[in-house]
Amino acid sequence: MAQPLRVALAGLGTVGAGVIRLLHENRDLITRRAGREINVVAVTARDRSKDRGVDLDGCRWVDDMTALADEDVDVVVELVGGSDGPALALARAALNGGKSFVTANKAMVAHHGMELATIAEDNGSALKYEAAVAGGIPVIKGLRDGISGNRIDRVYGILNGTCNYILTAMEQHGSAFDDVLKDAQVKGYAEADPSFDVDGVDAAHKLSIMASLCFGTQLNFGGVECTGIRKILPVDIAQANDLGYRIRLIGHAEIDTSGSEPCLFQRVSPRLVSKDHPLAHVTEATNAVVAEGNYSGRLLFQGAGAGDKPTASAVVADIIDIARGETGPAFAMDAAEMEAISRAPSGHRRGQVYLRLIVKDRPGVLAEIAAAMRDAGVSIDSLIQRKAGAGEAMLAIVTHECEEQAIENTLATLRSADSLIGEPMVMHLLRD
Amino acid sequence: MAQPLRVALAGLGTVGAGVIRLLHENRDLITRRAGREINVVAVTARDRSKDRGVDLDGCRWVDDMTALADEDVDVVVELVGGSDGPALALARAALNGGKSFVTANKAMVAHHGMELATIAEDNGSALKYEAAVAGGIPVIKGLRDGISGNRIDRVYGILNGTCNYILTAMEQHGSAFDDVLKDAQVKGYAEADPSFDVDGVDAAHKLSIMASLCFGTQLNFGGVECTGIRKILPVDIAQANDLGYRIRLIGHAEIDTSGSEPCLFQRVSPRLVSKDHPLAHVTEATNAVVAEGNYSGRLLFQGAGAGDKPTASAVVADIIDIARGETGPAFAMDAAEMEAISRAPSGHRRGQVYLRLIVKDRPGVLAEIAAAMRDAGVSIDSLIQRKAGAGEAMLAIVTHECEEQAIENTLATLRSADSLIGEPMVMHLLRD
Secondary structure (H helix, E strand, O other): OOOOEEEEEEOOOHHHHHHHHHHHHOHHHHHHHHOOOEEEEEEEOOOOOOOOOOOOOOOEEOOOHHHHHHOOOOEEEEOOOOOOHHHHHHHHHHHHOOOEEEEOOHHHHHHHHHHHHHHHHHOOOOEEOHHHOOOOOOHHHHHHHHOOOOOEEEEEEEOOHHHHHHHHHHHHHOOOHHHHHHHHHHHOOOOOOOHHHHOOHHHHHHHHHHHHHHHOEOOOHHHOEEOOOOOOOHHHHHHHHHOOEEEEEEEEEEEEOOOOOOEEEEEEEEEEEEOOOHHHHOOOOEEEEEEEEOOOEEEEEEEEOOOHHHHHHHHHHHHHHHHHOOOOOOOOOOHHHOEOOEEOOOOOOEEOEEEEEEEEOOOOHHHHHHHHHHHHOOOEEEEEEEEOOOOEEEEEEEEOOEEHHHHHHHHHHHHHOOOEOOOOEEEEEOOO | OOOOEEEEEEOOOHHHHHHHHHHHHOHHHHHHHHOOOEEEEEEEOOOOOOOOOOOOOOOEEOOOHHHHHHOOOOEEEEOOOOOOHHHHHHHHHHHHOOOEEEEOOHHHHHHHHHHHHHHHHHOOOOEEOHHHOOOOOOHHHHHHHHOOOOOEEEEEEEOOHHHHHHHHHHHHHOOOHHHHHHHHHHHOOOOOOOHHHHOOHHHHHHHHHHHHHHHOEOOOHHHOEEOOOOOOOHHHHHHHHHOOEEEEEEEEEEEEOOOOOOEEEEEEEEEEEEOOOHHHHOOOOEEEEEEEEOOOEEEEEEEEOOOHHHHHHHHHHHHHHHHHOOOOOOOOOOHHHOEOOEEOOOOOOEEOEEEEEEEEOOOOHHHHHHHHHHHHOOOEEEEEEEEOOOOEEEEEEEEOOEEHHHHHHHHHHHHHOOOEOOOOEEEEEOOO
């Protein structure tokens, strides 16, 4: 059997402790699968004295996180987080030092993945980040290795467990976003500062990583259109339900070939998902990713999107890859092969749209709205009008397929009138 | 860029031609992902003159299939089928010659996987068989690499597209098995001799492969209990539906730790699947696999289980692995590490059971059945009695959880009475 694989681990929070626990609990099986022992020989974390309930005997404790890269190890694992700062410094130092680097840090990979992949290649080291996307679901390996022969036409999915937990709870109890969020924070499903999750940033990080992997294009986190779930009302969920849909926060990327050259479309937004679609049945903190290959057809990967154990599972799978010597290019091809691509415009995209308006309840308002839609060329598939507050009415409209620009034009007209109360809610339907 | 990878291909049926077409159609992308060109340089097939609609220019044609292993290539791909005979001879020759070997041949892997994995290891070559299980779904890589850190507690799924197509059609149209089978044969969803599919043998091949991979145990195809779908009546599907279930052919494997030492339980059989379970929504020729890891939690992989394009996708993914040098052990660990394990007895297994009896419609029959169940300690969760043919009644019973042996005992008692007409139908419920 080969020499043990020596691992240095940065970060002993729930995931870091989970990795140590997993390596211990499944030690025999992991040794057999990796073909060698995997030993954590050095660790770093903020607080040396804290009891984490894991055995750190035999681990060197390193106080300076970046210095972990200087340890005599084969792999450095980073579970600290943060797109820049110490995590990035450690990544650069480890890879430059010819060490393989494993991370769960989606923000860092989304922002600096190209640079890190290049350093890894230049130094013959491996960059692995299975845990950065969709927790315990091996979707990075699925896309990188499982369907590597395919031109992938579209990738989309439920990428944020917190949002899905909140949407499912709103669905089940008819509760308001703020109440469910508070409850989720108490239960540990949402962070004290929930904005990365509920505003879609976390999902956007993951989406941009998957898009690169699927399309062979350079990472472009800045090119993700991003809308979160804060503005969804219980009434939206109820109306969607009546119409045969669930609301899910969907990250969606594809190559747009409609123009003179291919562009990259990336969007995170709440969508209406038909109850016939598998993603409509993905509840609570579960994640799911759909990839459509030109030969594989549609594939679905589903499982736990977060949590210390699933995330540890993904981290350890990467470490085992390295132990086996299966250490090819991070984004499925050499960084130099990844194509620069422009962000796709979205105005010409066609689809059905859900529109919820709160309006003054006075004569002529419906005529005003109908006229604005007609003038923009938007036709109505279904419409429900209900009483909202005092003197207010709520209109929930699903349009026929139209260009997104036409919806924008409709809203521009309506905003210049005075019947709208507050901002309209616009959600696209997920096309099957 | 590295030297092109030279491939020899045996078999130019729909999958073989699909592989050639895929390598051609996605050539640029595949070269970027593989880090080198992939060239099919030699082929063999039964009929040299047949037009397959693919470009074979530049390929050497080899008449003797086994001689393909002597070609100056890096990889031999076998898409001929058959557990023994020429396919096995080619596999042995290629691996012994230090060439990597890629196959879609589930029967051969199920029967000879241990031997072939050992030859591969001894000769430093790779054995890859992603296409042998679940068509285009990268489930072999998912289990081998994606959750390699986990103790996998259970693996199960819908592994045969033909059966699922037939069951879905019976469900939708209320048709009889024989009629749907004939229709499926006309449409190309079922073979002229359908027994490998409808009797569960094909699913059993796949299950035994997944079991080895998941549990680190030696392949044991002979240890799979196997029941097909021929005896399912439209009335079974209708009753199951009324009770909240769909019927699916499920392959299911787990390590049984209830005895003094661990045993391997492997079963292919039609099951009642709750409509709440994702597998209940897997229709037509789609396949789906669920794996439960002790850290990953429950994972679902779903997609096209057969067809030339999905299968070609899996074959080419294996070839790309080899081009990248990602060529570790076939069954996730060295063959010598795979444990011998006994077949688990099943009498003590507990679960709910669906029982359908056709009985003579005369006084006292229900009392007879109820007494037989009571004496065996089986209690009834739900029961429907309907008129069947003239002088016949049909009883559909779902039991409370009980030992499988108790069901056997009930049936033994009933068989010795004279009220049963034909063989009872027994289907286990899939436990959530």
